[in-house]
Amino acid sequence: MPKKPTNAPVQKNERIDVTFLDLTHEGMGVAKVDGYPIFVPDALPGEEADVKVVKTVKNYGFGRLMKRHVESEQRVDPPCPIYHWCGGCQLQHMNQDAQLHLKREQVVNALHKYMGRDDIPVHETIGMDEPWAYRNKAQVPVAERDGELIAGFYAKRSHHIVDMDHCLIQGDQNDAAIQVVKNIMKRYKIKPYEEASGRGVIRHIVARSGRLSGEVMVMLVTNGEELPHKKKIVEDIRQEVSGIHSIVQNINPKKTNVIYGERTEILWGETYIEERIGKLRFALSPRSFFQVNPVQTEALYQKVLEYAELRGNETVIDAYCGIGSISLFLADEVKKVYGVEVVGEAIRDARKNAKLNGIANVEFSVGKAEEVVPWWRAALGIQADVIVVDPPRKGCDEKLLQTMIEMQPERIVYASCNPATLARDLRILADGGYDVKEVQPVDMFPQTTHIECVVSIRRKDM
Numbered sequence: 001m002p003k004k005p006t007n008a009p010v011q012k013n014e015r016i017d018v019t020f021l022d023l024t025h026e027g028m029g030v031a032k033v034d035g036y037p038i039f040v041p042d043a044l045p046g047e048e049a050d051v052k053v054v055k056t057v058k059n060y061g062f063g064r065l066m067k068r069h070v071e072s073e074q075r076v077d078p079p080c081p082i083y084h085w086c087g088g089c090q091l092q093h094m095n096q097d098a099q100l101h102l103k104r105e106q107v108v109n110a111l112h113k114y115m116g117r118d119d120i121p122v123h124e125t126i127g128m129d130e131p132w133a134y135r136n137k138a139q140v141p142v143a144e145r146d147g148e149l150i151a152g153f154y155a156k157r158s159h160h161i162v163d164m165d166h167c168l169i170q171g172d173q174n175d176a177a178i179q180v181v182k183n184i185m186k187r188y189k190i191k192p193y194e195e196a197s198g199r200g201v202i203r204h205i206v207a208r209s210g211r212l213s214g215e216v217m218v219m220l221v222t223n224g225e226e227l228p229h230k231k232k233i234v235e236d237i238r239q240e241v242s243g244i245h246s247i248v249q250n251i252n253p254k255k256t257n258v259i260y261g262e263r264t265e266i267l268w269g270e271t272y273i274e275e276r277i278g279k280l281r282f283a284l285s286p287r288s289f290f291q292v293n294p295v296q297t298e299a300l301y302q303k304v305l306e307y308a309e310l311r312g313n314e315t316v317i318d319a320y321c322g323i324g325s326i327s328l329f330l331a332d333e334v335k336k337v338y339g340v341e342v343v344g345e346a347i348r349d350a351r352k353n354a355k356l357n358g359i360a361n362v363e364f365s366v367g368k369a370e371e372v373v374p375w376w377r378a379a380l381g382i383q384a385d386v387i388v389v390d391p392p393r394k395g396c397d398e399k400l401l402q403t404m405i406e407m408q409p410e411r412i413v414y415a416s417c418n419p420a421t422l423a424r425d426l427r428i429l430a431d432g433g434y435d436v437k438e439v440q441p442v443d444m445f446p447q448t449t450h451i452e453c454v455v456s457i458r459r460k461d462m
C-alpha cells in the first residue's frame with residue numbers, strides 16, 4: 001500500500017463525494033476534505049460530485065470527476081471541440097456573467113490576502129459584448145506526431161501539443177493564416193522542430209493582425225538560418241494569406257522553451273503592421289509587446305485616462321510603456337509624457353508611433369524603469385504629477401516603487417495583469433502615503449482565467 005503523505009486525509013484511488021467551493025487560477029474546481037484541498041478539472045463552485053483521487057502530495061491533491069450529482073447553473077457547453085484537452089482556455093464551461101464575477105473575486109481575494117484590505121471598492125468587471133475571436137496574435141508550436149504535422153496549443157499542464165484546425169478566441173485572419181502555413185509546411189515537407197533531438201526547421205508559426213487595418217504579419221520561428229524552399233514558401237504565403245502585409249523569419253537556435261531568438265529578418269513586405277486604438281494608429285514590429293485584445297484595450301486605456309484625472313498641465317511618466325500606447329493615449333490631455341521601456345525595438349516603435357500620430361509632447365527612453373526613473377529625477381530634475389505603471393506579471397520593481405513614493409506624484413494609475421503582485425505593490429504604496437481609491441477589473445482575456453485591472457491611487461494629503 002502506498003505511504004500516506006503527511007496531512008493528506010485521502011489516498012490515491014479513493015472515491016469521495018465532494019462539494020466544490022472555489023476555482024483555481026487554472027480553472028480547476030477546489031473541494032476540501034478536512035481542510036485538505038483537492039483540485040479537479042471540469043468542476044465548478046457549487047457542484048457536487050463523485051471524485052476519484054488521482055494524486056496526493058503534502059498539502060493538496062488532485063482528483064478526476066467520475067459523476068456529477070449536482071450541476072452548477074453557471075455551467076454551459078463549451079463551444080470548442082478540443083476545449084477539454086487544449087490548455088489555451090480554462091473557462092469555456094462557465095457562462096459569461098459567472099466568468100466576469102469570478103475575475104472580480106480574484107481581485108477582491110488578492111487585496112484581502114496580500115494587503116489585508118476588504119474596504120477598497122472593486123467594480124464589476126467590464127466584459128466584452130462578443131467575447132470570441134478577440135486575439136490579435138497567435139503563436140502556435142508545431143510538431144510531428146505519428147508522421148503527421150500538427151500545430152496547436154499545449155495541453156493543460158504539459159508540453160504536449162493539441163492539434164487545432166480552428167481557435168475560437170483567435171481573430172479570424174490569424175486563425176486562417178495558421179492553417180495556411182501549416183498546409184504550406186506539408187506541401188514542401190518542412191520538418192517541424194523536435195524538442196528532444198533539437199532537429200527540425202520550424203518551431204512556431206506566429207500570426208499577428210491589425211483588427212481595424214486588416215493587415216497580417218506571419219512570422220516563422222526557425223531552428224536555424226536555413227529555411228528550405230524559402231522563396232516558394234514566401235510566394236505561397238503571399239498568395240494564400242488574406243491581408244498579408246509582412247512575412248518575417250525569427251531565428252532561434254537555442255534548446256529552450258523561450259519562443260523567440262534574437263534575430264528577426266524580413267522575408268517580404270513591411271517591417272510592421274498597423275493597429276488602431278481609438279483615434280490613434282500604432283505600428284507593431286514583429287517582437288514588440290502589444291495588448292492582445294484591441295477592443296478591451298480601448299476600455300482599459302479609457303479607465304487609465306479617467307483615473308489619471310488630467311487637467312492639461314501635468315507631467316506624466318508612463319513606466320513599462322511598450323510601444324508607447326498609453327503615453328500617446330494621454331498625450332493630448334497633458335503638458336508632457338515621458339515613457340520608459342526595456343525593449344529597444346518597442347521604443348523605436350513608440351517614437352515611430354508618436355510621429356505617425358503627429359504627437360510631439362512625448363519622449364521615450366530605453367532602459368529599466370527602476371533605473372531610468374530615478375535617473376530622470378536626479379539628473380534631469382523631472383517631477384511627475386501623475387505616474388502610470390503597467391508592468392509585466394511580476395509587478396513593479398521595488399526600487400521603482402520607492403522612487404515613486406519619494407517623487408510624491410499626486411496620482412498614480414496602476415494597470416496590472418496579476419492581482420497578486422498588484423496587491424503586494426499597492427501595500428507598499430499605501431505604506432508610503434498613498435490611498436488606494438478604487439479598482440476596475442477589465443476582461444481582456446475572455447474564456448481564460450486571466451484578468452487585467454486598473455487602479456486609482458492618490459497621495460493621502462490630496
Ligand SMILES: C[S@@+](CC[C@H](N)C(=O)[O-])C[C@H]1O[C@@H](n2cnc3c(N)ncnc32)[C@H](O)[C@@H]1O
Nearest residue numbers: 289291320321322341342343368369390391392
Ligand atoms: C504589460 S506590458 C505593458 C505595455 C504597454 N503599457 C501597453 O499597454 O501595451 C509590460 C511592458 O513592460 C516591459 N518591461 C518589462 N520589464 C521592464 C522594466 N524593468 N523596465 C521597463 N520596462 C519593462 C515589457 O517589455 C513590456 O513591454
